[in-house]
Amino acid sequence: MAFSNEQLERYSRHIILKEVGAKGQKKLLNSKVLIIGAGGLGAPAAMYLAAAGIGTIGIADADEVDLSNLQRQIIHATSDIGKAKVQSAKETMEAINPDVTVKTYRTFVDSENISELIANYDFIIDGTDNFPAKFLINDACVMAKKPFSHAGIIRFKGQLMTYVPGQGPCYRCVFKNPPPKDAVPTCKQAGVIGAMGGVIGSLQAMEAIKYILGTGDLLTGYLLTYDALKMEFRKVKLPEDTSKCAVCGENPTITELIDYEQAECDGKAL
Amino acid sequence: MTDINFQTDDTVDITDVVCPITFVKAKAALEELDEGQTLAIKMNDGEPVQNVPRSIKEEGHKILKLLDNGDSTYTLIVEKVGD
Numbered sequence: 333m334a335f336s337n338e339q340l341e342r343y344s345r346h347i348i349l350k351e352v353g354a355k356g357q358k359k360l361l362n363s364k365v366l367i368i369g370a371g372g373l374g375a376p377a378a379m380y381l382a383a384a385g386i387g388t389i390g391i392a393d394a395d396e397v398d399l400s401n402l403q404r405q406i407i408h409a410t411s412d413i414g415k416a417k418v419q420s421a422k423e424t425m426e427a428i429n430p431d432v433t434v435k436t437y438r439t440f441v442d443s444e445n446i447s448e449l450i451a452n453y454d455f456i457i458d459g460t461d462n463f464p465a466k467f468l469i470n471d472a473c474v475m476a477k478k479p480f481s482h483a484g485i486i487r488f489k490g491q492l493m494t495y496v497p498g499q500g501p502c503y504r505c506v507f508k509n510p511p512p513k514d515a516v517p518t519c520k521q522a523g524v525i526g527a528m529g530g531v532i533g534s535l536q537a538m539e540a541i542k543y544i545l546g547t548g549d550l551l552t553g554y555l556l557t558y559d560a561l562k563m564e565f566r567k568v569k570l571p572e573d574t575s576k577c578a579v580c581g582e583n584p585t586i587t588e589l590i591d592y593e594q595a596e597c598d599g600k601a602l
Numbered sequence: 603m604t605d606i607n608f609q610t611d612d613t614v615d616i617t618d619v620v621c622p623i624t625f626v627k628a629k630a631a632l633e634e635l636d637e638g639q640t641l642a643i644k645m646n647d648g649e650p651v652q653n654v655p656r657s658i659k660e661e662g663h664k665i666l667k668l669l670d671n672g673d674s675t676y677t678l679i680v681e682k683v684g685d
Binding site: 350 | 618619627629
């Protein structure tokens with residue numbers, strides 16, 4: 333596939349980079365990334381991935397755009413209120429870059445649908461806001477040997493880590509099990525500063541892009557935490573031994589996907 | 603580019619774009635080649651002929667020849683160095 337002059341111009345700042353070049357840009361255009369959750373994290377991730385020319389972007393979310401989303405979910409506009417989030421997200425991504433094919437999945441992920449959903453994608457972005465979904469995405473990606481970026485945001489804090497099969501711990505290695513229902517507030521209850529989704533979601537997009545390009549060091553084996561009030565980033569090294577993990581260890585006890593119970597007000601993307 | 607008096611492995615015309623896409627288009631064409639292969643790059647007089655050869659040299663490729671086509675365009679013959 334040769335680039336059109338328009339594509340050369342659109343991606344010129346990528347192609348000039350020696351780590352990307354025309355070959356790297358072609359890799360991006362031939363890649364497929366699935367974003368689960370079209371919310372605070374998924375919005376900036378989706379927009380940067382679309383702008384970068386990720387050829388196929390899947391986006392999954394069952395919700396509709398709500399007025400209270402707009403403080404952080406920058407892929408949606410005021411005129412999108414009431415519209416399916418995946419549709420609103422698709423329209424924004426296609427407006428940014430017509431090279432991108434957007435596939436929409438108007439559903440919440442569960443143990444029944446997630447395996448089929450992730451099967452056709454090269455990299456998965458967890459942009460969900462609740463522990464049941466995060467453990468489900470982790471377990472499904474481990475079982476299907478898919479790399480993914482985990483992230484979470486609340487108040488003025490955010491965190492992320494990257495899982496690549498065979499290259500370090502999974503989310504469950506670190507966090508074992510979901511906390512008891514209602515033990516941890518959701519961002520709906522606790523609040524979140526809008527730009528936090530921009531910071532962390534953009535980092536997730538960056539990890540996806542680096543993974544596809546095969547360049548640089550990924551956030552595998554580390555958890556990056558960001559405290560905006562203290563203006564501190566910390567890169568915490570995670571234990572290397574994954575052998576005893578219940579899902580990615582040598583003798584996994586979790587061999588089927590689990591639908592954990594969700595807190596009542598949960599279930600919406602950040 | 604019939605006025606080139608020796609064979610190159612590929613040719614690219616960058617007279618239809620402006621800086622910095624001139625270099626981007628030449629770079630993209632060079633990436634398609636293997637080490638040691640040659641590319642003929644047709645460019646306009648002025649800014650392209652001043653900047654593109656220098657940028658290509660900075661990327662580590664070998665400039666073999668710059669031919670004046672006599673019609674305000676030039677053809678730069680480059681050998682690809684590295685992968």
